[in-house]
Amino acid sequence: MLTISTGNNAVAAAVKQANPAVVAAYPITPQTEIVEQIANFVTNGSLKSKYIPVESEHSAMAACIGASITGVRTFTATSSHGLLYMHEMVNWAAGARLPIVMANVNRALGPGWNVWAEHTDSLQARDTGWLQVYVATVQEAYDATLMAFRIAEDRRVYLPVMINLDGFSLSHITQQLEENEIGDFIPPLVLDHAIDTKNPAGYGCMTSSSDYFRIRYDIERSMRDSVGVIRETEEAFSKSFGRSYSWTEDYQTEDAEILILSMGTLGKEAEVAVDILREEGIKAGAMRVRWIRPFPNLNLGDRELVVIDRNYSFGFGGILAASVRAKTGRECYNVIAGIGGQEVTYMDIAGFVRNRRIGEESWFGVDA
Amino acid sequence: MYEIRLHSRGGQGGVTAAKLMALAAFRDGKYATAAPFYGAERRGAPIVSFIRIDDKPIKIYSQIHNPDLVVVLDPSILDLVNVFDGLKPDGKVLINAPEVPEKASGYNVYYVDLTGIALKINLIVAGNPILNTPVIGALAKMGLFSRESAIDAIKEMFSDERNHKAALMAYEELI
Amino acid sequence: MSGTSATEYICKCTSACAGCSSSLILRHVLKAAGPDTVLVVPACCTSVLQGVWPNTAFNIPIYNVAFAAAAAVASGMAAAFESLGKNTNVIAYAGDGGTVDIGIQAISGALERETNFLYICYDNEAYGNTGMQRSGSTPMGARTTTTPGGKTHKKKDLDRIIAAHHLPYMATACSAYPQDLVKKVQKALSIKGPKFMHILAPCPPGWRYDSSQTIEIGKMAVKTGLWAMYEREYDNLTINGPTKAAMIKPTPLEDYFKMQGRFSGLKEEQIRTIRGEMERNLRMLKAEAEGC
Numbered sequence: 001m002l003t004i005s006t007g008n009n010a011v012a013a014a015v016k017q018a019n020p021a022v023v024a025a026y027p028i029t030p031q032t033e034i035v036e037q038i039a040n041f042v043t044n045g046s047l048k049s050k051y052i053p054v055e056s057e058h059s060a061m062a063a064c065i066g067a068s069i070t071g072v073r074t075f076t077a078t079s080s081h082g083l084l085y086m087h088e089m090v091n092w093a094a095g096a097r098l099p100i101v102m103a104n105v106n107r108a109l110g111p112g113w114n115v116w117a118e119h120t121d122s123l124q125a126r127d128t129g130w131l132q133v134y135v136a137t138v139q140e141a142y143d144a145t146l147m148a149f150r151i152a153e154d155r156r157v158y159l160p161v162m163i164n165l166d167g168f169s170l171s172h173i174t175q176q177l178e179e180n181e182i183g184d185f186i187p188p189l190v191l192d193h194a195i196d197t198k199n200p201a202g203y204g205c206m207t208s209s210s211d212y213f214r215i216r217y218d219i220e221r222s223m224r225d226s227v228g229v230i231r232e233t234e235e236a237f238s239k240s241f242g243r244s245y246s247w248t249e250d251y252q253t254e255d256a257e258i259l260i261l262s263m264g265t266l267g268k269e270a271e272v273a274v275d276i277l278r279e280e281g282i283k284a285g286a287m288r289v290r291w292i293r294p295f296p297n298l299n300l301g302d303r304e305l306v307v308i309d310r311n312y313s314f315g316f317g318g319i320l321a322a323s324v325r326a327k328t329g330r331e332c333y334n335v336i337a338g339i340g341g342q343e344v345t346y347m348d349i350a351g352f353v354r355n356r357r358i359g360e361e362s363w364f365g366v367d368a
Numbered sequence: 369m370y371e372i373r374l375h376s377r378g379g380q381g382g383v384t385a386a387k388l389m390a391l392a393a394f395r396d397g398k399y400a401t402a403a404p405f406y407g408a409e410r411r412g413a414p415i416v417s418f419i420r421i422d423d424k425p426i427k428i429y430s431q432i433h434n435p436d437l438v439v440v441l442d443p444s445i446l447d448l449v450n451v452f453d454g455l456k457p458d459g460k461v462l463i464n465a466p467e468v469p470e471k472a473s474g475y476n477v478y479y480v481d482l483t484g485i486a487l488k489i490n491l492i493v494a495g496n497p498i499l500n501t502p503v504i505g506a507l508a509k510m511g512l513f514s515r516e517s518a519i520d521a522i523k524e525m526f527s528d529e530r531n532h533k534a535a536l537m538a539y540e541e542l543i
Numbered sequence: 544m545s546g547t548s549a550t551e552y553i554c555k556c557t558s559a560c561a562g563c564s565s566s567l568i569l570r571h572v573l574k575a576a577g578p579d580t581v582l583v584v585p586a587c588c589t590s591v592l593q594g595v596w597p598n599t600a601f602n603i604p605i606y607n608v609a610f611a612a613a614a615a616v617a618s619g620m621a622a623a624f625e626s627l628g629k630n631t632n633v634i635a636y637a638g639d640g641g642t643v644d645i646g647i648q649a650i651s652g653a654l655e656r657e658t659n660f661l662y663i664c665y666d667n668e669a670y671g672n673t674g675m676q677r678s679g680s681t682p683m684g685a686r687t688t689t690t691p692g693g694k695t696h697k698k699k700d701l702d703r704i705i706a707a708h709h710l711p712y713m714a715t716a717c718s719a720y721p722q723d724l725v726k727k728v729q730k731a732l733s734i735k736g737p738k739f740m741h742i743l744a745p746c747p748p749g750w751r752y753d754s755s756q757t758i759e760i761g762k763m764a765v766k767t768g769l770w771a772m773y774e775r776e777y778d779n780l781t782i783n784g785p786t787k788a789a790m791i792k793p794t795p796l797e798d799y800f801k802m803q804g805r806f807s808g809l810k811e812e813q814i815r816t817i818r819g820e821m822e823r824n825l826r827m828l829k830a831e832a833e834g835c
Binding site for chain 3: 026027028029032035036039040043053054055056057058081085110111112113
């Protein structure tokens with residue numbers, strides 16, 4: 001069914017298709033439409049989930065953990081401070097090997113209060129063992145949510161998955177959306193370690209220093225195995241629904257001499273910048289990084305790199321640039337832009353490329 | 369690509385109007401995006417929505433600085449905000465008013481009394497005349513999308529037939 | 544109004560909605576408290592109505608904090624002022640969401656530790672700032688964006704939870720009774736230790752009524768008996784006049800529900816349950832007051 005939708009409603013529509021048994025959620029701007037739309041579906045009977053309107057985000061993740069360990073599908077959504085507030089339980093969910101799916105609507109951190117798009121919130125959770133994908137269109141928000149359930153629940157993974165969408169810039173804008181009957185694209189969840197009163201076990205008990213590291217290594221092994229699962233799932237999705245996704249979304253990169261790397265909606269705006277630069281004879285290409293965990297092998301060649309970071313790690317630098325540097329050894333021109341919803345247009349992005357200084361970091365709006 | 373900036377007050381249905389515009393353009397087979405710009409939200413405060421219509425996928429997410437069309441749902445906004453900021457030299461303006469307000473003189477202004485239409489047809493909710501469905505009729509008359517798609521879009525989002533009836537009245541009464 | 548200063552601590556251009564109870568309440572709270580006051584404000588409508596950096600609409604320091612943390616932050620602040628030998632009023636000012644749900648852990652701790660502060664919960668019975676989602680303080684049957692069919696659970700009895708902490712002073716109040724509110728704030732601030740006020744804050748966009756009716760609706764909430772006005776000093780309960788009157792001759796509940804769009808579709812069984820809860824509450828208050 002072809003229609004129009006906002007990013008938030010697209011996530012809710014995908015959740016309705018996935019039919020989780022339990023949704024626990026707490027409202028926070030700009031995520032609220034997700035939980036409100038799910039409440040509508042539950043109220044009108046089109047979604048048969050148990051909806052728990054918890055009293056805080058920490059409790060939202062805690063409730064999802066309690067539900068998930070019984071072996072049922074669960075979902076929650078949050079943003080920014082909500083994600084930070086549940087951080088302890090976010091760690092717990094991955095450690096407990098639970099296939100929880102969560103939509104995070106990327107939003108800046110206070111003080112001061114700022115509700116607009118920035119990626120620092122979810123990137124701060126990059127060490128938790130959650131898989132993380134960043135989307136840039138309403139369609140992709142829907143598609144990535146559907147795929148997230150299948151990836152998380154795969155036996156080779158059993159790790160929670162976070163879908164990230166830009167606050168307001170994507171969550172609240174209307175674009176076209178094709179909704180599909182998903183059939184058996186998401187198989188029923190079978191959680192091997194689910195609570196079973198006939199086979200009782202202790203969960204998460206005291207673990208000595210001689211054993212704990214093995215259990216943590218197991219998480220890493222699954223994170224590595226998730227690479228294959230993600231690839232398989234995206235291929236299967238393409239076969240079933242005709243829409244293809246990969247580790248990055250590449251635009252005019254084949255013969256590019258300069259690559260613009262970014263995440264989220266800036267990645268689409270960068271494509272418009274590429275068109276403008278190409279008209280000027282600059283062979284630019286845009287590479288929108290979708291998966292942050294597991295972090296992909298990027299096909300960078302020997303092109304010059306302009307990395308736009310809509311985030312920051314104080315005292316260290318832009319997190320995407322740092323990740324690229326760590327994984328590939330490649331230097332780049334690191335532009336910090338879009339912080340707290342700062343407006344970044346395709347003209348600005350074209351300017352970053354024209355004025356690039358490889359090896360340097362530049363804060364858009366601060367540095368000349 | 370055609371870029372429209374829509375000015376309204378919080379609570380007047382400007383966000384829905386933007387969605388309706390996107391839906392109508394979409395039903396015409398075009399690509400469209402509608403993006404409300406949220407500042408400090410509260411009832412009655414002036415707000416802005418950005419609508420883009422194109423024959424190919426729209427990849428721009430930033431604000432519209434040079435609109436082709438400015439739509440003003442509440443003429444009192446003219447006293448608070450420079451709605452004409454950045455308007456293209458050959459750009460058009462659509463205002464909800466019974467006649468061209470003084471502040472809009474010198475611009476290529478189209479106008480229609482949406483409030484009057486809403487009151488006439490009793491399209492009122494909680495004491496407020498509904499403006500976001502009638503404006504779609506006026507926009508169709510200006511050629512943004514077909515009249516048929518405009519009416520289809522309204523019918524898709526609203527079951528009360530006064531909505532598309534008001535849009536048809538606005539279509540006829542646009543000046 | 545007698546007994547308060549003529550000084551205004553809130554400037555005219557806040558970004559509050561027309562008919563907002565919070566700005567009305569705060570105006571009088573600050574007049575009662577005076578300039579040697581700090582407000583600790585978690586995420587809520589009041590975070591926004593202060594205005595946007597670099598401006599503030601308030602003439603006293605306001606410390607904005609994360610949603611769950613108001614009472615905890617206030618605890619730290621109160622201890623610090625004490626160590627400095629200062630008598631500055633520390634007032635945590637939070638909505639119902641930040642009190643009854645996400646903030647209740649911090650409050651319980653602050654009260655148990657006998658923190659020297661005043662906690663004010665202004666209750667508009669929903670998460671107002673994020674667009675009117677339900678909170679634990681939303682009454683049964685009320686439509687919110689996350690209870691589109693009307694809330695199926697009852698309103699959480701915040702006051703008895705607070706009372707269980709045996710404070711030197713707690714009170715309920717309503718934005719429609721400003722003189723009563725001022726007296727209660729002054730009384731509270733004259734006492735050392737933890738104090739709590741729960742103030743009903745009718746909200747035009749949330750409760751769906753015309754912004755000119757805020758006072759009328761607030762009065763009606765009290766006159767029906769639904770919102771009981773009283774004070775507790777440790778175990779001594781005093782029921783205030785308007786509630787005593789409501790106990791004898793209450794305005795019909797239906798009159799109150801009729802005025803608010805959020806109660807459209809309220810079912811008969813729900814009205815019965817609400818009435819039952821209300822009568823139970825008033826019975827318990829009456830018995831408690833008689834036992835004092």
